[in-house]
Amino acid sequence: MHFTIITPSLNYGRYLADCLGSVAEQTEVTLEHLVIDAGSTDDSAAVAARFPHAVWTQEPDQGMSDAINKGFARAQGDWVMWLNADDRLKPGALAEILVLLEKSTADVVYGDWDFIDEAGSFLRHVKAPGWSLFVHVHHHCYVGSTAAFYRRATVTGEGHRLREDFRYVMDGEFYARLDAAGKRFEHVPVTVADFRLHGANASQRHLGKTREMEVILAAERQHVESRAIRRAYGITLFEDPYLNGLVDGVLWIVARAWKLCMKGTGKKPQA
Secondary structure, three states: OOEEEEEEEOOOHHHHHHHHHHHHOOOOOOEEEEEEEOOOOOOHHHHHHOOOOEEEEEOOOOOHHHHHHHHHHHOOOOEEEEOOOOOEEOOOHHHHHHHHHOOOOOOEEEEEEEEEOOOOOEEEEEOOOOOOHHHHHHOOOOOOHHHEEEEOOOOHHHOOOOOOOOOOOHHHHHHHHHHHOOOOEEEEEEEEEEEEOOOOOHHHOOOOOOOOHHHHHHHHHHHHHHHHHHHHHOOOOOOOHHHHHHHHHHHHHHHHHHHHHHHHHOOOOOO
């Protein structure tokens, strides 16, 4: 089997038909689509029932990472990916990328994606650069989880899983840890999916200038996870967290410039 698609789901019935339909319409590939639902109380189950290709499982979980890990454990495809319930694959994307996957020796292969709005209208295109741990850790996680494929034999089949104590940038920590384990990443020029932006995106919450405590706490928890990734996988010069924070700001600027340079030249980063 070529692909396993894992979709974690919780009360996203309003988007789920778009997601499931985009997978059902893929051609020239074999796939399984595992929808792991945490107990939706909206119309998600009824929506899923309209798509017989999808394997619907509804059971309690400990969050999105736990749901995806359940899918990783059950996956039978040669290549595994997760597609959020509010996102969708591009028509023909799997057949297009399969040609490149069959030639690749990488463990993680990722493509590009488009941002769409809540109604599904195009916002902008994102072209990812080649892999650089330095840029990934010190600027931001730029491998779109909805456009990334993991070789089952060397990634999920070896027991690599998301950290379930990460709620926001679990993908960023996962990729950094895979790099530390010696896994090889490769970017391919295929626009794989549409990533939907709306008010409930867990990874799109920003602090801004608000003084609303709930908003501040949510944003700070996301920043804490990113700082933990930098401390574990990046450059740490001091014991004092405030001094490291100053260094982080400088490294963020350097990493951002490096990323822009690599995207501009089309060259592949080497670090």
